[in-house]
Amino acid sequence: MTKSDEEVLRVEDLHKRYGDHAVLRGVSLTLTRGEAKVVMGSSGTGKSTLLRCINHLSPPDAGRVLLEGQPLTPATLNAMRRHIAFVFQDFNLFTHLKVIDNVRLGQRRILKRSKAAATERAMQELERVGLADRAHYYPAQLSGGQQQRASIARALAMDPKVILFDEPTSALDPELTGEVVTVMKQLASEGMTMLVVSHEVGFARTAADEIVFMDGGTIVEQGPPSTLFANPAHERTRAFLKVITHQESA
Incomplete structure (x- = not known):
């Protein structure tokens, strides 16, 4: 597979609430064929919930998800979910x-x-x-x-037409993280369409086409790694990236 401008996944204005807590507050993004996109943010900002809402493991309260232009609905869910690993x-x-x-x-x-x-x-x-x-x-x-x-x-x-990765290295000891990241970098280089929730700075810098920074259930900013790591536009993004890059170098 190679990268193209062909849209594979579209997320439109997703909302998700658990009781009084709004976890997602109008999240929208797109993923094109062959694109690797990394979602970052502090714990509790809705990153994992976003992935679970995309393939309806946790159905969103509002908004919709489209795969190759076709919306995921209760009627189409089983047939379409097999394409979203x-x-x-x-x-x-x-x-x-x-x-x-x-x-x-x-x-x-x-x-x-x-x-x-x-x-x-x-x-x-x-x-x-x-x-x-x-x-x-x-x-x-x-x-x-x-x-x-x-x-x-x-x-x-x-x-699959797209793979969702939910913090795939968070349960691993540091010495085992590298072998998983290596496989993911390989997949990205081969053009696998991927949406990855991760704090792996090395993967984000070298393999991601775009970084999405979330805070408080919304997307604060997004852009290529070279831009976001070097010159984030928002103070919240700057503070977060400073912490995780410091942890990487420690």
Whole structure:
């Protein structure tokens, strides 16, 4: 896949409230084919809720999401959700299944691939993330970084049009973070369409086409990494980036 101006995902004026707390307050963004966009912001600003609203794991209270121009609705949700893969921060692998079976399962049940075809594709994607030699291990036999790479392979095997990453390295020890970031950089360089919630400065600087900074349930500013890291327009963005870049260099 290569980058283009063709719009894959459009988020229009999303609102989400839990009780009296407004988590999202009118969030809009677009994602074009082959684009890698990173969403940053302090804890509690609505970043993960945004991803969950996009694929309707948590249905938004207002606003809409369009995939290739078609709105996600209760009637179209199941058919369209298969095109929006989700990589969770806590891996979400089935612990009683071997890695190969975790990667095959969605292909068999949702895409209706034969066992042979699903196995072939699973091995291709495990090779892609450097886990072909762990195909017949159980998740408990893998490191956290390997489990997350297995979950990425599972997402890729479903032929998604976009992958949502929800803080994919936050559950990992620092020494395991790099192996997951390396895979994500590879996917970005290959033109995978990605929306990533992450504080990984190195990934954001080198692999993201655009940074989106959120605060208080809204998008404060967005732009290319070179602009946002060097010259953010808002004081809130400056303060946040100062903290995370200091943590990276510490």
